[in-house]
Amino acid sequence: MRRPIDSLFGRLVVLVIGVLVLSHVAWFTVIRLERDQTQTRYAVEEAAFLVDAVRQHIANSPDQPLPSSVRVVEPSSPDVPKPFTDVDTNRMPASFGRFIDDLRDRLPDGTDVRVGEPGGPPRLWVRGAKDANWIVVPVQPLRPPRSRDRMLLWLAIIFSTAVMAALFAAWQLQTPLRSLAQAVGRFGRGEPTPPVPERGPRELRQLTHGFNQMVREVEQTESDRAVMLAGVAHDLKTPLARLRLRAEMMDEAKVRDGVVRDVDSMAHIVDQFLVFAHDGADRSEPAEVDQQCERIVRSYRAVTVGAPSVQTRLTAGRDFALPAATLDRLLSNLLDNAHAYGAPPIVIETLRGANGWILRVMDSGSGIAAQDLIKASRPFVRLDPARGGSGHSGLGLAIVERLVRRAGGECDIRNREEGGLQITMTFPFDVVARSAEMLHGDELHEARMM
Structure with missing residues (x-):
C-alpha cells in the first residue's frame, strides 16, 4: 500500500x-x-x-x-x-x-x-x-484578553493563504522530479524513454539534462550494437546455407553428419544474434498465456529430439495474456536452456501473484553457482566454457531478460532449494490488462459478428 x-x-x-x-x-x-x-x-x-x-x-x-x-x-x-x-x-x-x-x-x-x-x-x-x-x-479599565477575536480570523486567512502558496511551490518542485523518476523507471525497464523536459531549479535542470544526455548516448550505443549484430548475423546466413548444402553432398556419412551439426549450431547462434539485436516493440497479437504454454510444450515435444519431461502447472486463467511472439521466444529459449544445461522434469508454471502475473520455468539440474547468478543474464557470457561448442552463444538468458523488460515485466533468476534453476517472470497487472483487453475485445467482437 x-x-x-x-x-x-x-x-x-x-x-x-x-x-x-x-x-x-x-x-x-x-x-x-x-x-x-x-x-x-x-x-x-x-x-x-x-x-x-x-x-x-x-x-x-x-x-x-x-x-x-x-x-x-x-x-x-x-x-x-x-x-x-x-x-x-x-x-x-x-x-x-x-x-x-x-x-x-x-x-x-x-x-x-x-x-x-x-x-x-x-x-x-x-x-x-x-x-x-x-x-x-x-483608571482606564484593562480589558482581559478575549479568546476569540478578529486576530484569529486574520490568522486563519493568512495561514490558509500561506499553506496554499507553499503547496503550489511544493507541487511545482515535485512535478519535474516525478517526471524524471518515471523516466528513470522506463529506462530501467528498457522501454522507450522520450526526453524529459528540463524544468525546476538549476540543480534539477542540470540533473535532467545529464539524464537526457545519458539516455541519448545509451540509445545510440544500443542502436549501433544492434545494427552491427544484425548485419553480421544476416551476412552469415548465406554462407551457412551454402555450407549446409555442400555438407549434404558429402559421401562419408560420419563427416557429413558432424558438419551438418556444426552448421546447425552456427545457424542457431545466428538466430539468437538476430533475436537479441531486434529492438522493436512486439506487435504480434496477444494470446492467453496458459493456452500458449500448452501449445508450445506440445510443439517442443514433437520437434526436439530427446526432449526431457516437461510438466505444466497453469492456474493463471484467461486474464493473463502476452504478445504471442514474445511468449514463444521466452519459452523457446528457456526450454532450450533447460534441455541443454538442466535435468528433467522441467516445470512451466503460471499463477496470479501479489504484485502481478507470474510465469515461471524450473528445471531439476544442478543450477548455477551462487557467484555466477548475477552474470547469468549478461549477453555473451558462458558460465561453463566447455559449452561453447554446443550451439550456444551465451545469449539465451540475456534474450529472456530483454524480452521480459520490453514487455514491462521483471525477471528473477535463482537456484531452487530442491535443486535446479528457477526463472520467475513477473508482469504487472496494468501491463497485462492492456493485452487482455485487446484479446478479449477481439473475441467479443467476433462473437457479436457471428
Missing part, C-alpha cells in the same frame, strides 16, 4: 504545514503578549500623566476647579482606602496587579498607590512624599 508521506510532495506538505503552524502559533502568542503589555504601559503612562497634571494644577492654579473625574482628598478623610495586603494582591487580576507594580515603578520613590473600594468606578489613590493630600484619578 502506497503511503502519501513517502512521496516528496507528501513530505514537503507535512514540513511546510508544520513550519507554518509553529510560526503562526508563535506569532499569535507574541502578538497577544505584546498587546497586553502595550495596553498596560499605555494605562500606566495615562495614570502618571493625570497625576502629574493634577500636581501642576494644584501648584499653579489652586483656585481653579478640577475636572469632575479628578479630586483631591485630605489624608484624614474616611474615604481613603486601606493599603494593599497580600490577600488583596492575590485576589487581584494578574493584569491589574502588573499595572499597579508598573505604576509604582513609574512614579517617584516613596509614592503610595492604592485602589478605590470595589463596587464603584475604578479609581487610583496616589500620594507622593511631598503631596499634602491624596490625588484621586480614574
Whole structure:
C-alpha cells in the first residue's frame, strides 16, 4: 500500500504545514503578549500623566476647579482606602496587579498607590512624599484578553493563504522530479524513454539534462550494437546455407553428419544474434498465456529430439495474456536452456501473484553457482566454457531478460532449494490488462459478428 508521506510532495506538505503552524502559533502568542503589555504601559503612562497634571494644577492654579473625574482628598478623610495586603494582591487580576507594580515603578520613590473600594468606578489613590493630600484619578479599565477575536480570523486567512502558496511551490518542485523518476523507471525497464523536459531549479535542470544526455548516448550505443549484430548475423546466413548444402553432398556419412551439426549450431547462434539485436516493440497479437504454454510444450515435444519431461502447472486463467511472439521466444529459449544445461522434469508454471502475473520455468539440474547468478543474464557470457561448442552463444538468458523488460515485466533468476534453476517472470497487472483487453475485445467482437 502506497503511503502519501513517502512521496516528496507528501513530505514537503507535512514540513511546510508544520513550519507554518509553529510560526503562526508563535506569532499569535507574541502578538497577544505584546498587546497586553502595550495596553498596560499605555494605562500606566495615562495614570502618571493625570497625576502629574493634577500636581501642576494644584501648584499653579489652586483656585481653579478640577475636572469632575479628578479630586483631591485630605489624608484624614474616611474615604481613603486601606493599603494593599497580600490577600488583596492575590485576589487581584494578574493584569491589574502588573499595572499597579508598573505604576509604582513609574512614579517617584516613596509614592503610595492604592485602589478605590470595589463596587464603584475604578479609581487610583496616589500620594507622593511631598503631596499634602491624596490625588484621586480614574483608571482606564484593562480589558482581559478575549479568546476569540478578529486576530484569529486574520490568522486563519493568512495561514490558509500561506499553506496554499507553499503547496503550489511544493507541487511545482515535485512535478519535474516525478517526471524524471518515471523516466528513470522506463529506462530501467528498457522501454522507450522520450526526453524529459528540463524544468525546476538549476540543480534539477542540470540533473535532467545529464539524464537526457545519458539516455541519448545509451540509445545510440544500443542502436549501433544492434545494427552491427544484425548485419553480421544476416551476412552469415548465406554462407551457412551454402555450407549446409555442400555438407549434404558429402559421401562419408560420419563427416557429413558432424558438419551438418556444426552448421546447425552456427545457424542457431545466428538466430539468437538476430533475436537479441531486434529492438522493436512486439506487435504480434496477444494470446492467453496458459493456452500458449500448452501449445508450445506440445510443439517442443514433437520437434526436439530427446526432449526431457516437461510438466505444466497453469492456474493463471484467461486474464493473463502476452504478445504471442514474445511468449514463444521466452519459452523457446528457456526450454532450450533447460534441455541443454538442466535435468528433467522441467516445470512451466503460471499463477496470479501479489504484485502481478507470474510465469515461471524450473528445471531439476544442478543450477548455477551462487557467484555466477548475477552474470547469468549478461549477453555473451558462458558460465561453463566447455559449452561453447554446443550451439550456444551465451545469449539465451540475456534474450529472456530483454524480452521480459520490453514487455514491462521483471525477471528473477535463482537456484531452487530442491535443486535446479528457477526463472520467475513477473508482469504487472496494468501491463497485462492492456493485452487482455485487446484479446478479449477481439473475441467479443467476433462473437457479436457471428
